[in-house]
Amino acid sequence: MKNVIRAAALTGAIALALAACGSAPTTGGSTSSAAASGAANSSFKGCIVSDSGGFNDKSFNESGFQGLKDAAGKLGIQTASAESKTDDAYTPNIQNMLSQNCNIIVTVGFKLSTATGDAAKANTKTKFALVDAQPTDAQGKALTLDNVKPLEFDTAQAAYLAGYLAAGMSKTGKVGTYGGLKIPTVTVFMDGFADGIAKYNQVKGKNVQLIGWDKAKQDGLFDGGNSPFDPGSGKANADSLVAAGADILLPVAGGAALDALTAAKATPGTLVIWVDSDGALINPDSSSIILTSVMKLIGAAVGSAVTDAAGNKFDATPYVGTLKNNGVGIAPYHDLDSKVPSDLKSEVDQLKADIISGKITVQSANAPKAS
Amino acid sequence: MTDELVPDRAAAPPAAPPEPSSEQRASSWLRRVSSGEVLTTVLAFVLALVIGGILIAAVDKKVTAAAGYFFARPGDLLGAAWHSVSGAYAALFRGAVLDYQATTVLKAIRPLTETITTSTPLIIASLAVAVAFRAGLFNIGAQGQVIMGAVVSGYVGFTFHLPPVVAVLVALVVGVLAGAVWGGIAGVLKARTGAHEVIVTIMLNYVASFLLAWLLTTSAFRVHGSQEPKSQTVLTNAQLPLLFGSQYRATWGFVLALVAAAFVWWLMSRSRLGFQFRAVGANPYASRTAGISVARMTAYVMLASGALAGLAGAVQLLGTSKYLTDGIAGTIGFDAITVALLGRSKPGGIVAAGLLYGGLSAGGRFMEVVTGTPIDIVLVLQALVVLFIAAPGLVRTIFRLPAPSADVEGALA
Numbered sequence: 001m002k003n004v005i006r007a008a009a010l011t012g013a014i015a016l017a018l019a020a021c022g023s024a025p026t027t028g029g030s031t032s033s034a035a036a037s038g039a040a041n042s043s044f045k046g047c048i049v050s051d052s053g054g055f056n057d058k059s060f061n062e063s064g065f066q067g068l069k070d071a072a073g074k075l076g077i078q079t080a081s082a083e084s085k086t087d088d089a090y091t092p093n094i095q096n097m098l099s100q101n102c103n104i105i106v107t108v109g110f111k112l113s114t115a116t117g118d119a120a121k122a123n124t125k126t127k128f129a130l131v132d133a134q135p136t137d138a139q140g141k142a143l144t145l146d147n148v149k150p151l152e153f154d155t156a157q158a159a160y161l162a163g164y165l166a167a168g169m170s171k172t173g174k175v176g177t178y179g180g181l182k183i184p185t186v187t188v189f190m191d192g193f194a195d196g197i198a199k200y201n202q203v204k205g206k207n208v209q210l211i212g213w214d215k216a217k218q219d220g221l222f223d224g225g226n227s228p229f230d231p232g233s234g235k236a237n238a239d240s241l242v243a244a245g246a247d248i249l250l251p252v253a254g255g256a257a258l259d260a261l262t263a264a265k266a267t268p269g270t271l272v273i274w275v276d277s278d279g280a281l282i283n284p285d286s287s288s289i290i291l292t293s294v295m296k297l298i299g300a301a302v303g304s305a306v307t308d309a310a311g312n313k314f315d316a317t318p319y320v321g322t323l324k325n326n327g328v329g330i331a332p333y334h335d336l337d338s339k340v341p342s343d344l345k346s347e348v349d350q351l352k353a354d355i356i357s358g359k360i361t362v363q364s365a366n367a368p369k370a371s
Numbered sequence: 372m373t374d375e376l377v378p379d380r381a382a383a384p385p386a387a388p389p390e391p392s393s394e395q396r397a398s399s400w401l402r403r404v405s406s407g408e409v410l411t412t413v414l415a416f417v418l419a420l421v422i423g424g425i426l427i428a429a430v431d432k433k434v435t436a437a438a439g440y441f442f443a444r445p446g447d448l449l450g451a452a453w454h455s456v457s458g459a460y461a462a463l464f465r466g467a468v469l470d471y472q473a474t475t476v477l478k479a480i481r482p483l484t485e486t487i488t489t490s491t492p493l494i495i496a497s498l499a500v501a502v503a504f505r506a507g508l509f510n511i512g513a514q515g516q517v518i519m520g521a522v523v524s525g526y527v528g529f530t531f532h533l534p535p536v537v538a539v540l541v542a543l544v545v546g547v548l549a550g551a552v553w554g555g556i557a558g559v560l561k562a563r564t565g566a567h568e569v570i571v572t573i574m575l576n577y578v579a580s581f582l583l584a585w586l587l588t589t590s591a592f593r594v595h596g597s598q599e600p601k602s603q604t605v606l607t608n609a610q611l612p613l614l615f616g617s618q619y620r621a622t623w624g625f626v627l628a629l630v631a632a633a634f635v636w637w638l639m640s641r642s643r644l645g646f647q648f649r650a651v652g653a654n655p656y657a658s659r660t661a662g663i664s665v666a667r668m669t670a671y672v673m674l675a676s677g678a679l680a681g682l683a684g685a686v687q688l689l690g691t692s693k694y695l696t697d698g699i700a701g702t703i704g705f706d707a708i709t710v711a712l713l714g715r716s717k718p719g720g721i722v723a724a725g726l727l728y729g730g731l732s733a734g735g736r737f738m739e740v741v742t743g744t745p746i747d748i749v750l751v752l753q754a755l756v757v758l759f760i761a762a763p764g765l766v767r768t769i770f771r772l773p774a775p776s777a778d779v780e781g782a783l784a
Contacts, residue, residue: 007770047740052698080740085750086701088692089736091620092485096466096740099478110599111696138604138693140594181697182588184598228584228697366598 044077046306047102049093051109053229054083059254059276060298064108064131067299071306090115098123104309106131106302110185114138120148127314129305131298132185134318146316151301152368153321155185155275156192157355158294158328159250160362161348162273163196165330166248167208168344169271169291176246177212178221178237178260180229180253184366186222189252189275189294191215191364199351211244212237218365229254238263242270248291249273261286271336280334291340293331301327320368324356411766412713415759416727418766423752424456427744431455459744466737467730477618482733484619490729491621492517492687494628494722496707498635499554499679501716503568505639506672507652512557512572513680514704515579516550520684521692521699522583523549525602526592528609528689538608543627543685550681551674553579558673562666568673576704584697592695602695611690622690628725631679632718638675639718648672680704709757728753 048068050061065081072079080100082093090112097105098119105126107116110133117135120128121143128135128148135148166175177193179186190213197210213220221241223233234256241249242263249264250273251257257274261283264270272279272286274293283290301319308314321327330348333340354360428434434455437448465472467486473479496513503510510516524546533541557571586592587600594603611622639645650658651668659665683703692699710728714720735749759766767774 080743082736082740083746085746087696087698088489088687088701092489092733092736093740095481095485096737099470099473099481100740111601111698113599114694140597140599140601140604140694181600182598183600187598 042075042077042310044075044310045080045100045102046072046077046104046106046310047080047082047097047100048106048302049082049090049097049108049112050084051090051111052084052087053109053254054085055081057229057254058257058282059229060131060296061108063277063296063298064106064302067302068106068306070299071303071310075307075310077306077310087111091118094119098126103127104129104306104314106306109133110183114140116148117143117145120145123147127309129302129309131302144316147314149305149314149316150318150368151298151305151321152318153296153298153301153328154188154362154364154367155294155296155321155328156188156195156362156364156367157323158296158330159189159192160196160199160355160360161330161351162250162292162294163193163198163210164200164351165196165292165340165344165348166193166250166273167197167200167206168204168347169340170208170246170248171269172245172247173207174209174211174245175248175250176221176241176244177210177250178223178234178241178253179213179251180223180234180256182220182222186252187213187218187220188364188366189250190220191366192362193250193294195362195364196351203347211241211246223253223256229256231255231258234259235262242267247271250275250294258283261289264289274331278331280331287335290334291336292333295329295331297321297327297329318368323352410772411763412715412760414766414770414772415763416756418759418769419752419755420460422755423748424460426748426751427459428452428455430745430748455742459738459742459748462738462741462744463731463734463749465734465741467734470737481619482737484615484621485733486726486730487614487621487625488619488691488729489732490725491624491628491690492683492703493706493710493729494725495631495683495686496680496703497710497714497721497725498631498718499550499676499683500707500711501714501718501721502635502639502648502679503672503676504711504716505652506648506668507655508561508669508672508676509569510554510557510572510673510676510680511569511708512554512575512704513676513683513707514700514702515572515576516553516677516680517684517687517700517704518576518579518583519553520546520550520681521688521695522579522586522684523681524685525605525688525695525699528605529603529694530591532606533608535608538606539611539689542605542609542689543682546685546688547678547681550684551678554677554680555670555674558670558677561673562670568669580697580700583695583699587695587697600697604694605689609689610693611686620691622686624686624690627682627686629722631682632722635679636718644671680707683707706753709753712757713760 046068048065053061055061055065068079082096084090084093094115106129108131113133113136116128116130117137120135124147129151130148131151134142134150135145136142177190194210194213194215197208201208221237223237227233234251234253238260247269248271249260251260252275260272264272271289271291273291276296278295279290279293280287301321323329355362434451437451441448466482468483470479470482496517499513500510524542527545528542553575557568557575560566560571561568587602592602611624614621614623614625647663647668650663651665655665710721710724714724731749731753735746738744739746
């Protein structure tokens with residue numbers, strides 16, 4: 001037995017030393033508590049729980065986490081994060097946050113709406129910010145709670161601009177879209193995109209077609225299945241759109257949007273419009289085929305919710321991101337700037353101004369109600 | 372995988388002495404794993420903890436910072452590493468067993484109830500996998516059977532208004548039946564046509580998960596007026612009652628899991644049917660010679676295995692989740708395979724392994740929140756434990772243990 005202990009201790013010590021020596025100080029920043037380990041000069045604690053997509057989803061979990069980290073860096077508050085691996089982790093993760101005395105808990109995504117509603121009702125002193133959804137009770141009815149701020153985004157407005165742009169840029173007269181799942185936060189992009197294309201057709205007397213989404217029927221092309229937002233699950237949809245002649249793709253599919261980039265590279269001349277964040281920045285190797293991005297500025301919304309809570313200015317009024325408050329928008333054209341005709345650019349800018357002024361209203365049944 | 376060697380209902384005359392087929396090799400490997408010793412299991416866990424500790428230290432920013440000037444001041448590195456690893460494992464313990472830093476006793480024991488909650492479906496699904504293992508069959512389809520159990524018990528649970536007690540019993544029974552049917556498909560296909568159960572069950576997993584995704588788009592399942600892919604909530608009468616009151620999530624499902632474990636023990640160790648299951652698992656050719664219908668046993672085993680997995684799904688839904696989402700089964704069906712291996716396919720071992728696994732999951736979530744250690748470390752720990760258990764020779768070599776005698780290995784598990 002002595003031998004065993006000695007062997008184990010020795011192996012452990014040697015391995016530990018080697019590992020600590022070998023790992024250069026370049027390990028990535030994926031661990032949380034950047035602020036907690038550094039200059040935590042505040043007892044305020046901002047916490048975040050992801051949905052099953054995880055914090056590296058290149059989508060709302062990642063943006064939300066970044067928003068919390070940025071706010072924490074500025075305010076010097078403590079943070080904690082919990083990445084949910086499965087759907088049954090939401091409730092325990094929120095419970096753990098509560099047991100760690102978090103002052104505000106950011107929960108990301110509609111999948112957490114019931115868990116957030118339950119926890120908020122039972123813990124009225126803790127503030128919550130729920131990204132992309134409203135809190136619901138166990139029966140799925142939306143709740144209005146004094147300690148939960150829903151952070152929602154009317155992305156149809158920005159997608160409208162992208163639709164107009166895509167219609168103007170398409171050479172084949174066909175643009176395509178596909179989604180991860182048929183849920184409002186996905187189809188709201190498609191509704192706006194469809195309307196933007198229709199606007200272009202109306203103004204120019206053209207007939208640019210949208211494949212993959214029928215706004216009237218509210219039906220279209222979705223990945224579905226086990227992991228609809230994972231890379232690979234959008235391949236069949238992206239390929240079929242390209243095969244059908246679409247030369248601009250709008251993938252509203254989280255990680256599965258990468259499949260659109262792959263398909264676009266395989267067929268030169270095909271462009272992609274990214275969603276959620278600025279795609280040309282997060283996929284630098286594909287910046288030459290990313291026309292623009294329909295951005296949802298989740299990080300900024302999360303950051304301001306946390307900042308308000310830390311400054312005792314929390315209010316539960318639902319936040320709805322629009323073009324007007326810069327909660328949504330379209331990204332710069334980056335590499336393709338010279339390819340976009342200046343007339344088209346100014347038309348898009350004019351449309352943006354018209355939407356902000358209320359001259360044009362973008363209608364979508366899937367847009368957040370509370371605006 | 373080789374068709375001609377799969378035991379068939381229309382048994383060919385036992386002319387040629389059968390060569391060791393892939394099936395036999397597989398089942399003898401299973402037997403070797405399941406007849407291993409408790410000691411190697413414990414040591415495998417210790418080894419995994421050591422390696423996990425190294426990883427925890429390696430991803431800690433303070434440790435890596437201290438490593439930069441290791442030769443100038445080695446004490447800093449060791450101190451930081453010790454602090455990081457001990458902190459993480461302490462948090463793991465606090466999240467899985469007892470939160471000794473909590474302000475009240477009731478809060479302090481919450482982690483234990485969380486462990487129980489997490490491990491409940493896992494234990495039942497592992498029993499399902501183990502029943503098949505012991506009969507020489509790989510049920511990789513527990514995931515699909517769990518999904519079907521959850522779907523059907525959920526549908527009954529939120530659709531039909533039944534009196535208390537009756538409602539929950541009916542929902543549980545239909546869940547069990549749904550799982551049995553789903554497992555039975557693979558069993559019957561194997562018995563009748565020799566279709567390999569691994570391939571059939573894997574494919575049925577996909578069928579089940581896509582079926583669930585589709586069902587969640589139908590008005591029969593969705594909350595009225597909602598666009599979100601989640602189902603209605605199970606009516607109160609059909610929910611499993613809470614075990615320790617409303618403060619904790621643990622339900623009577625855990626008691627069901629223990630009952631299921633006792634039942635599987637009786638089935639496999641005391642009943643005639645269970646003896647036939649094991650006999651077929653040990654040697655299908657000898658079993659056939661002894662007058663056991665291998666085909667029929669194959670079908671029965673998969674029915675029983677599927678029924679248990681269906682119960683796991685029903686318990687998860689009626690007890691913990693209460694409504695269906697596309698991720699209702701999480702990774703239960705796959706973790707169940709791991710837990711069954713870890714528990715050496717014995718009911719007692721599975722209960723212990725399930726609690727350990729559930730504890731690691733619950734503790735891992737807590738650890739992530741408290742110390743910022745990525746939860747992936749826990750997944751690595753779980754994987755390492757299984758790796759070392761699947762390779763007992765490695766553990767024995769590292770700790771210089773004597774090899775067990777051949778008799779033990781050959782004994783009928």
